[in-house]
Amino acid sequence: MSLGSFFSFPASSAFFDRKKDDGVIDNPNVELVNRNLWSTFLECGTEMIITKKGRRMFPLVKLKLSGLDKNSNYTIIMEMISVDKLRYKFWNGNWIVAGVGEHHPLPTCFVHPQSPRSGEWWMTDGVDFKMAKLSNNPFNNDGHIVLNSMHRYNPRFHIVRADSSGQPILASLKTFSFKETEFIAVTAYQNDVVTKCKIDNNPFAKGFRNIDTVRKRKMNQIISTPPASEDEEPEVKRTKSEIEAVMFSDPKVPQMSLQLISQWQEALLSTIVQIPITNQKSSSERKSGFGVVDLLGSS
Known part of the structure; x- marks a missing residue:
């Protein structure tokens, strides 16, 4: 125009x-x-x-x-x-x-x-x-x-x-x-030089001035683009390492004890094959509580 x-x-x-x-x-x-x-x-x-x-x-x-x-x-x-x-x-x-x-x-x-x-x-x-x-x-x-x-x-x-x-x-x-x-x-x-120059001279970007020190101390810190004025929010960006940590991290699998796994196997076999569960401890020897067999029912 x-x-x-x-x-x-x-x-x-x-x-x-x-x-x-x-x-x-x-x-x-x-x-x-x-x-x-x-x-x-x-x-x-x-x-x-x-x-x-x-x-x-x-x-x-x-x-x-x-x-x-x-x-x-x-x-x-x-x-x-x-x-x-x-x-x-x-x-x-x-x-x-x-x-x-x-x-x-x-x-x-x-x-x-x-x-x-x-x-x-x-x-x-x-x-x-x-x-x-x-x-x-x-x-x-x-x-x-x-x-x-x-x-x-x-x-x-x-x-x-x-x-x-x-x-x-x-x-x-x-x-x-x-x-x-x-x-x-x-x-x-x-250009990183321009970013640094804006941080050094913009009074509304003073929160970004120690960014190099923060990066060394905490490598995975979220880095933001400095705002142009006090009424604007910074544009938050994730670092590459932070994104990869979310994408490729191993899922947390709940740990089960060997005794509990063994109880599950014996209980399932007893309901499918219709054979008595062997080597079970007597009710007096078992710990008090509600076990796996109680969930599936005994044969």
Whole structure:
């Protein structure tokens, strides 16, 4: 979905004409606040989890805005753009091209829920997209950004002024992007380095930070995928050794004493062959209680 169709404007409309203007003079500028964190992930190849129900991004996108007109209202939009038309796979510790990419699903735009707001408000509080969720379900009705797994994306950010009725003034549209925010969409983390980096930097994944120590102490411990935020449950997975232990473990057979087995054999023979049971102990010698012969009846 293009930004033009997102605003319900056809390709030949004023979206490309840009003649309509409200006369406001501004010079929007956007700065990536947590650039260093994004750069750390970019070095090892940033991965973002996508699920049917939608998953929040980490690192979060945090922006600082400047150059806006304080009295005008603005709408902020994040749009996911395919970096290329290729599909990737993780092989021997590296991402390599696996073939031609799939057709891009819809939608790919997320309007910041605080939009529209005054330029003064945006420049004071800044922008983050913590409410945006990434999904691989093209039929979701929750407004999630739909992506293809194993494809490379980079978000770009649009700032557009809105008139008094909240409608965008398309002639004011400004677009920004950052190389550091590039990532590959995955349904499960492929690179252990990325997993460790997310655990080390995500405040909601602090329970996973001693995972190496735990693994050494307890080899069969259940390992989980760290959550992206505090309101999401971790995805629990069993280790290979744990699954094999369940599949190939010997069933527990109840142990029977030799004396009890012998009683069963003698009792069965006495009812089938109709011969007296020999070498039985007298009733006075037998232990008190209800025996096997009592169940089958004596001949």
